Amino acid sequence: MIEIKIKFLGGCDGIGKSAILVDGKIMMDYGLQTGGDDPFPLMNDCNHLLISHGHLDHCGSAPLLRKAKDVFATAPTADFTKLLLDDSVRLNEKENKKRHMYSTYDIDLLMSKLKTVSYNEEFKVDGYSCTFLDAGHIVGSSSILLKGDVSLFYSSDTNSIETKLIRGSNGFPGADVGIVESTYFGEDHTPRKDLEDRFIKSIKETIEAGGNVIIPCFAINRTQEILSILGEHNISPYLDGMGVEATKIILSHPSFIKNSSLLKRSFDNVSLVNKKVRKRIFDEPSVIVTTAGMANGGPVLNYLKRIYKDPKSKLMFTGYQVEGTNGRMILEKGLLRLNRNLVKIESTVEQYDFSSHSGDKELKSMVKRMADKGVNLFFTVHGDRENNESFVEYIKEEVGCEAIAPHTNDTYNVSIT
Numbered sequence: 120m121i122e123i124k125i126k127f128l129g130g131c132d133g134i135g136k137s138a139i140l141v142d143g144k145i146m147m148d149y150g151l152q153t154g155g156d157d158p159f160p161l162m163n164d165c166n167h168l169l170i171s172h173g174h175l176d177h178c179g180s181a182p183l184l185r186k187a188k189d190v191f192a193t194a195p196t197a198d199f200t201k202l203l204l205d206d207s208v209r210l211n212e213k214e215n216k217k218r219h220m221y222s223t224y225d226i227d228l229l230m231s232k233l234k235t236v237s238y239n240e241e242f243k244v245d246g247y248s249c250t251f252l253d254a255g256h257i258v259g260s261s262s263i264l265l266k267g268d269v270s271l272f273y274s275s276d277t278n279s280i281e282t283k284l285i286r287g288s289n290g291f292p293g294a295d296v297g298i299v300e301s302t303y304f305g306e307d308h309t310p311r312k313d314l315e316d317r318f319i320k321s322i323k324e325t326i327e328a329g330g331n332v333i334i335p336c337f338a339i340n341r342t343q344e345i346l347s348i349l350g351e352h353n354i355s356p357y358l359d360g361m362g363v364e365a366t367k368i369i370l371s372h373p374s375f376i377k378n379s380s381l382l383k384r385s386f387d388n389v390s391l392v393n394k395k396v397r398k399r400i401f402d403e404p405s406v407i408v409t410t411a412g413m414a415n416g417g418p419v420l421n422y423l424k425r426i427y428k429d430p431k432s433k434l435m436f437t438g439y440q441v442e443g444t445n446g447r448m449i450l451e452k453g454l455l456r457l458n459r460n461l462v463k464i465e466s467t468v469e470q471y472d473f474s475s476h477s478g479d480k481e482l483k484s485m486v487k488r489m490a491d492k493g494v495n496l497f498f499t500v501h502g503d504r505e506n507n508e509s510f511v512e513y514i515k516e517e518v519g520c521e522a523i524a525p526h527t528n529d530t531y532n533v534s535i536t
C-alpha cells in the first residue's frame with residue numbers, strides 16, 4: 120500500500136492563510152489572512168515551500184517558515200511575494216506600531232532560498248516530481264502537480280476564462296487526488312466582453328458629464344488588466360499606489376502575459392501621480408486608477424475624500440469587496456469611513472466583476488475533466504464553509520467521486536492499494 124499524507128493548516132473556512140502540508144515536508148502555500156484576529160496558518164516546519172502565486176493569502180506568512188531549505192515559485196510570483204511582504208511589514212509597523220511576526224531580515228532570508236521555475240518544468244522535491252502549471256489566475260500563478268507513488272494536483276486559485284492580460288488555465292495532467300478552490304462555486308461571471316463594454320461606456324459618460332472616475336484596483340494583475348482595457352480604448356488615466364511597481368514587475372516578465380506591447384503602451388500613456396499632480400488632478404474630468412482595491416487604505420482614500428460629495432463623479436469597484444472593508448460598506452450602505460467618521464457617499468457607485476477566478480460553470484467543468492483523468496478523491500478549499508460543502512455535494516452527486524471539505528488541522532492519509 121502506498122500513501123500520501125495531506126494536512127490542512129489554513130484556508131479551509133473562507134479566503135485567507137492558505138497552507139497545505141504534504142508528507143510533513145512539503146508546504147504548498149503559506150498565506151496570511153488580512154483583517155482577521157488570527158492572521159496566520161497553523162505553525163508547522165517544512166523542508167520545502169512551493170508558492171502558487173503572489174497574493175498575500177498564499178504567500179503572506181512564508182517568512183515564518185525559517186527552517187525551509189528551499190522555496191520554489193515562478194519568476195513573477197517571486198517578485199510579487201517580495202513586494203507584498205515588504206509592504207506587509209511596512210504597513211504593520213505604521214498601523215499597529217509594533218513588530219510584525221517577521222522582519223525584513225526574514226524576508227531576505229526567504230528570498231535567498233527562492234528558486235524560480237518555469238511552467239511545465241519538472242523538478243524533484245523530496246521524492247516527488249513537481250511541476251508548476253499555468254493557473255490563469257494572475258500573472259505567474261500556478262497550479263501544482265506532485266507526482267509520486269500517489270499523485271496530487273492542487274489547483275490553487277485558478278481561472279480558465281481568458282482575460283485581457285493573461286490566458287486562462289489550460290489542460291490538466293492527471294493525478295489521483297485533487298485539491299480544488301471553490302471561491303465562486305454557485306456563481307457565474309458576466310461574460311467578459313459585455314463587462315468591458317459596460318465599464319468603458321460608464322467611464323465615458325462620466326467624463327462627458329464633467330465628473331471624475333475613481334477606479335480602486337488591486338495592485339497586482341487587476342491594475343494591469345484595467346490599464347490594458349483603458350489603453351485599448353485610448354483612455355489615459357492617472358495611476359497611483361502600489362500598482363505602479365506591480366506594473367513594472369509584470370512588464371519585466373513579458374512572456375507571462377498575452378500582449379505585453381498593449382500593456383507597455385497603456386503604461387506609457389498613464390500619468391503617474393506625485394504630490395504636485397495630486398493637487399491639480401481634479402482641475403478637469405479625470406480617470407484615476409489606484410490602490411487599494413477594497414478602499415481600505417492607500418491613496419484611494421485621499422481621492423474619495425475629495426469626490427464623495429460630488430454626484431457627477433463615480434466610484435467604480437473592479438472586484439469583490441470583502442466583509443468588513445470600506446468597499447463593502449460603500450456598496451451595502453452607501454457609507455464611507457473617513458478618519459473614523461462615517462460619511463454618506465453622494466457620488467455614483469458601481470461594481471464590475473473583473474474576477475480572476477473561475478466561475479461556477481468553469482469549476483464544474485474542471486472537476487469533471489480531472490475525474491476523467493483519474494482523480495477519484497477531491498478536497499475543496501478557499502471558499503466559505505457553505506461553498507466548500509456545496510461543491511463537495513456536487514462532486515459526489517454529479518461527478519461520482521469521493522469529496523471532502525476539510526477543516527483546518529485535519530490530516531488525511533490517502534492510500535492507493
Ligand SMILES: [Zn+2]
Nearest residue numbers: 172174256276
Ligand atoms: Zn489569489
